[in-house]
Amino acid sequence: MNDVIIEFNDLGFQYRAQAKPTLYNINLKVRKGEKILIAGPSGCGKSTMASLINGLIPISYKGEITGSLLIKGKESREMSMFDISHIVGTVLQDSDAQFVGMTVAEDLAFALENDCIPQDNMKNRVKEVAEILNLGSVLRHAPSELSGGQKQRVSVGGVMASDVELFLFDEPLANLDPKTGKQAIELIDELQKRTGAAVIIIEHRLEDVLHRPVDRIVLMNEGRIVSDTTPDELLASENLANCGVREPLYLTALKYAGVDIKAEMHPASLDELTLSEADKSKIRAFFEQNNKVKEKADSEELLTVRDLSFTYEKTNKKTLEDIAASIQKGEMVAVVGTNGAGKSTFSKVVCGMEKEDSGEILFNGEDFRNLSIKERAEHVGYVMQNPNQMISKVMIFDEVAMGLRLRGVPEDEVKTRVEKALEICGLYKMRNWPISALSYGQKKRVTICSILVLEPELMILDEPTAGQDYRNYTRIMEFLKSLNDRGITIVMITHDMHLMLEYADRSIVFNGGRIIADKSCAKVLTDTDIVDKASLKETSLYHLAGLCGISDGTAFVQGFIDYERENVRK
Amino acid sequence: MNNLFNYIEKESPIHGLTGATKLVCLLLWSLAAMTTYDTRLLLVLAVLGIALFPIGRIGVKDVSFMLWFTLVFLVLNTVLVYLFSPQHGTEVYGTCTYLFGLSGHFAPTAEQLFFQLNYILKYFATIPFVLLFVCTTNPSEFAASLNKIGVSYSVSYSVALALRYIPDIQKQYHEISQASQARGVELSKKASLVSRLKSASAILVPLILSSMDRIEIISNAMELRCFGKNKKRTWYMAQKFKALDYVSMIVCALLLVASITLTHINGSRFYNPFK
Amino acid sequence: MKKLSVKTIVAIGIGAALFFVLGRFVAIPSPVPNTNISIQYGLLAFIAAVFGPVAGALAGLIGHFFIDFSYGWGVWWSWVIASAVFGCLMGVATMRLKIDEGEFGTKGIITFNVGQAIAHLISWVVVAPVLDILMFQEPANKVFLQGVTGAIINIITTAIVGTLVCLAYSKAIPKKGSLKEEN
Secondary structure: OOOEEEEEEEEEEEEOOOOOOOEEEEEEEEEOOOEEEEEOOOOOOHHHHHHHHHOHHHHOOOEEEEEEEEEOOEEHHHOOHHHHHOOEEEEOOOHHHHOOOOOHHHHHHHHHHHOOOOHHHHHHHHHHHHHHOOOHHHOOOOHHHOOHHHHHHHHHHHHHOOOOOEEEEEOOOOOOOHHHHHHHHHHHHHHHHHHOOEEEEEOOOHHHHOOOOOOEEEEEEOOEEEEEEOHHHHHHOOHHHHHOOOOOHHHHHHHHOOOOOOHHHOOOOOOOOOOOHHHHHHHHHHHHHHOOOOOOOOOOEEEEEEEEEEEEOOOOEEEEEEEEEEEEOOOEEEEEOOOOOOHHHHHHHHHOOOOOOEEEEEEOOEEOOOOOHHHHOOOEEEEOOOHHHOOOOOEHHHHHHHHHHHOOOOHHHHHHHHHHHHHHOOOHHHOOOEHHHOOHHHHHHHHHHHHHOOOOOEEEEEOOOOOOOHHHHHHHHHHHHHHHHOOOEEEEEOOOHHHHHHHOOEEEEEEOOEEEEEEOHHHHOOOHHHHHHOOOOOOHHHHHHHHOOOOOHHHHHHHHHHHHHHHHOO | OOOOOOOOOOOOHHHHOOHHHHHHHHHHHHHHHHHOEOHHHHHHHHHHHHHHHHHOOOOHHHHHHHHHHHHHHHHHHHHHHHHHOOOHHHHHHOOOOEOOOOOOOOOOEHHHHHHHHHHHHHHHHHHHHHHHHHHHOOHHHHHHHHHHOOOOHHHHHHHHHHHHHHHHHHHHHHHHHHHHHHHOOOOOOOOOHHHHHHHHHHHHHHHHHHHHHHHHHHHHHHHHOOOOOOOOOOOOOOOOOOHHHHHHHHHHHHHHHHHHHHHHHHOOOEOOOOO | OOOOOHHHHHHHHHHHHHHHHHHHHOOEEOOOOOOEEOOHHHHHHHHHHHHOHHHHHHHHHHHHHHHHHHHOOOOOHHHHHHHHHHHHHHHHHOOOOOHHHOOOOHHHHHHHHHHHHHHHHHHHHHHHHHHHHHHHOOOHHHHHHHHHHHHHHHHHHHHHHHHHHHHHHHHHOOOOOOOOOOO
16 A cells, blocks of 8 residues: 555546536556556646646646545645655656756756755766766756757656656657657656656657556546556557547558457557467458559659758858759658758748758749748748747737738738638638637647748648647648648658658658658658668558568558558548 | 857866856946046056956957947947037036137047046946956856855846746747748838837747746746745855955955045045146 | 745746847847847836736846846946836836736726836936946936937837737637637
């Protein structure tokens, strides 16, 4: 009994500003040394669970709690946030906001400073933690000099320094690329083995978390716990699909092939997955059926760049070197690569936000270089990752109209064009709403709409689905697909491998300021060398192919993509 | 390192002083230079300030950009003072000695020229010291120093947070402004003043609203890590006082005492050679 | 002094950082050649209105100090203090507004703008010039003219930028209401 760290008893919670409770009848126990994944779509209440466990509720966020939550046997409402934070260490999703120190060492020491630990002890402890997390060489670096993965390790170190008994990770994968995400999951696993602490991970990306085993998965939907069971049991059930959480891709492939998934097969891990000969032959048959070589019709070039180079003024670093690429009319292309590989710079140079050192940019065969940023925007629209960074008006209509009004378009024309754009984006009925009433996905749609209204032929979107759950992801991507069907060419800068597989015709891979690959997504995601350089992961489909004795893994992945595009998403 | 403020990492006696010492010295020195208008003391301060540069191993090249800025500002201000008050020297020193046989409102007087010389000296008495402070003080140590000299740790940490997030906010501003420009927002001279300000708001609104979210998340993150738990806190970057720290502070304190004494002896803040 | 909440401390830090970035890197050309208009006072007025006089004063003080500091022209204490005074007065003047609860109507706009105009006048026409005269013995007519010019420009920028930001913020706070779809 003593080893129970967290115990929810029939807990309910309602935020003060909300009309309905966010959590109902939660019962959950977390013991020492356990590793638990809490999964569920956005708005299911999983973040509220996190805030309850770390004490932000009721201290920072007000609301009404019913039932009880015991932390190491004590009622949490009677504890201060400081008491709780010595038991529960929280790693927030936004590692930039959690990084409050000016350098790595200072941030690792932050909690110790607040506990008035003498400086000598503090320096030793920081050294120890840095050693464990492999941060020793960057102790004096500022956050801007670190990679996303390093920043997250600093966040982990910051809570590790005060010897907590439970680590709480709130969407640890949201801001990381696939390769770094994989390392983060490995780190969490090691951390738990080393410290013997309990771990709670809150995530909706099941396949990525299951890279290392977890004891239980708590699946939530609409404020309730739907199931609390082992990963194998959960994956064999229908619960995931009902809650709108994406299952691992290899399981989707198995289902397409007609394989029935049972808990005894150990579906939680591809390494332990046991497939009978009958199952394997079903998959091979699926492969044979879908392995058709398709001829691609050539179309006109829309955007062509040649020998493009760019040097970043401040650091004097060459961020683009001899870039040559072309985008065809009507394509949907993914641009991938690590942070700093040059993909954002590339789109900025194309949009005229940065000036190239040398090289050519042709749009529709015409020289693009002499046009201003504003003029180029009428051909190439750029949509930032975070819609909140683009929205500056209160009402939806005004936001969409802004670009036209600033161009001096007469008001009656503004009205017709804005209404048409709103219609395309499915926002027409909400045209007189304030933007604040919209969800994140809808806001994203508004920002896309406000670019669309300028009638660009090409749209560049920076991480269109970052941090979105499966439902939102599907909505945003289907929307982009519908724009694409209307003839708008779409370029997506992304880390999302699902997006590449499901929606992109082709990937352009950046590395160190150069393009290292420009080919189909199936080829990119099955090429070990490119996958590594672009900080991606090999898709699990590739390994599944190997498991079933299919030698041409790339063709298998391509077959899966084609099958899905033709049969599943009409 | 965070190089917004031109901190230059080197080994020197001045770099070795604690941040708190340098901060105290900066305050004492500024106060001394502020109180006095005595030409002799200003000269001493100016020469001393410049003499400290080689000790801190900072060359003219390291500060040339800032120096250039300052000089422009200085020239502008000197000209303005003359244009607005060519008789200010006469008022201050109580005599009127026309030079070059000229007379009239804008005619140069010895008093005015002397006043303006002092005015320029006053710049030179403080600026080198401030520049030196900027180049030799690690911004990370700044907050710990503030706390050490008696500023509450909450306010000290506000300063640290400002330093921490300036680069992030700067980057964000840049991105937002580029995206708005693509949509047609212009800050150039073509538009009228009011519409320029409205355009600026189009960039500011998203910047400020996302900063409000940031404030919320950061304060949660800090509370989750026990910020504000105790009446005091320790600092990773704090340094202990050494002998040289005390010496430096005493010297600066003496300069302030000298400044006040001189004012007392002169009977005013000015040294008056015309009487 | 009452202990500052962590949120206020963070608001001071981020407010100062914003003040610095706007003051240091954002230049809007003004009608007068070679001078730029500073929009950071619109922001400071907003911070003061939302987080109160202490936050306003300290954000102004720290932000302005950093601007001077980064230019290296010596810290112009008289103007730094005037910025702090503005933040403080603005916080006091807007004590009764509830922008963070989504309320910013006509009455709010009037209070905000009357408040900012008075606060600017006190800061730039009284505090800054008087301190300049005390510290540097600068000619009175020069510093008062600088002060009056500064006050007028700042009042205009705060009136536009500050009001728009307050409006956008108060509207961005979700309020329960019946939103109907229109055909």
